[in-house]
Every structure is written in structure tokens, then in C-alpha cells.
Amino acid sequence: MPPRSVNSAKTELTGIDRRILRALQEDGRMTIQAIADRVGLSASPCLRRIRQMEEAGIIAAYSAVVDQKAVGLPVSVFISIKLERQRAEELDRFGAAIAGWPEVMECYLMTGQFDFLLRVVCADLAAYEAFLRQKLTQVAGVSSIESSFSLGQVKYSRVLPI
Structure with missing residues (x-):
């Protein structure tokens, strides 16, 4: 839904x-x-x-939480993206480009040094390299990409503290 x-x-x-x-x-x-x-x-x-x-939109959707390791996607990569320009058109273009990529689990527009923060899941380092080369580096207007690999998950929750 x-x-x-x-x-x-x-x-x-x-x-x-x-x-x-x-x-x-x-x-x-x-x-x-x-x-x-x-x-x-x-x-x-x-x-x-x-x-x-x-x-009212308070309950936005219903879904199952699937264990990414159990389905063969054990690698989580946090990617910081800086664009050449931060105009609305460029920000929107980047968002539209990544919207259909299933590897991108989350994408945030950020303040500070980088413009976007992505969380990407993949099967292994080779799959991440393919994602990087075939998709991310092909987006026009990206000036830098910085990847950080998760060594392990300390906490994960979808339960808001309400």
C-alpha cells in the first residue's frame, strides 16, 4: 500500500x-x-x-519487515552525495534519477557538507561496484560520492517513540 x-x-x-x-x-x-x-x-x-x-495520513502504509541478510543482501552502504549545484532543478533531477533504483532503501536531502545521504543494500562488494559504475556515477551533476560500509547493525527500529 x-x-x-x-x-x-x-x-x-x-x-x-x-x-x-x-x-x-x-x-x-x-x-x-x-x-x-x-x-x-x-x-x-x-x-x-x-x-x-x-x-489523515498518520498511518501511511502497512508492510512486512524483511531481514536483508536472510534474502542475500547483507551489505549496507551509506553514500554521501555532493552535487555540482544545489538548485531546485538539480536536486529534483537527482531525486528522480534514484527513485526507481531498488538498491536505494533510503535517501535524505541533507544540510552540511553533502547534499544527499543514501542507504544502499547489496549482495557483496562486486554488486556495489556495479551499482556505483552503472547507476550512481551516470547521474549528471554529481560532483562527489563518498561511501561508508556498515560493519554491523547496532540498532534498527521502525517504531516511532510516540
Whole structure:
């Protein structure tokens, strides 16, 4: 399910809404009844609150978290990108270029020394070299690429502290 855009009206989260969100982040496969029991509601109002948060864009998507090592992608590379110019057109062009690359798990527009920070996953060093040569270095306007390889993951969480 693709992320929805956030409703322009600001949605106030109640304590129950926050408990529902914590429950869903910890286990997105919980039944409505299990969530309702956990937060102290009956199923109908619990489902109504979840639907409201989906419509407001607070709940953006549902997905499974897949272990990258278990599927043959053990290498994580953090790549800092500097563009030749930081005009809106160049920033947008870079974003559009990398948007369809499945190796890029995350991409952030940054302040400071570099313009973008990417997290890329791949099977091995040869796969990263192919990604670098065939894709990243082919993007017009890139002035520097700095790669840092992860030695191990210390913490990973998709649960926001709400």
C-alpha cells in the first residue's frame, strides 16, 4: 500500500490513538480485537480510530519487515552525495534519477557538507561496484560520492517513540 498524503487538517492524537499506534508499530498483524483489548476499547471504535488515522495520513502504509541478510543482501552502504549545484532543478533531477533504483532503501536531502545521504543494500562488494559504475556515477551533476560500509547493525527500529 503506497503512502497517502497527509490530510491538511491537523489531527490531534489522543492517548488511546497513541496506544493504538504503538500496538500497530510493534505488530502490524494484530487483529482489531487484539488492538482494542490492548488499548481498552471495543472493536468498532478502535477500527474507526484506525481508519481516521489512515485517512489523515498518520498511518501511511502497512508492510512486512524483511531481514536483508536472510534474502542475500547483507551489505549496507551509506553514500554521501555532493552535487555540482544545489538548485531546485538539480536536486529534483537527482531525486528522480534514484527513485526507481531498488538498491536505494533510503535517501535524505541533507544540510552540511553533502547534499544527499543514501542507504544502499547489496549482495557483496562486486554488486556495489556495479551499482556505483552503472547507476550512481551516470547521474549528471554529481560532483562527489563518498561511501561508508556498515560493519554491523547496532540498532534498527521502525517504531516511532510516540
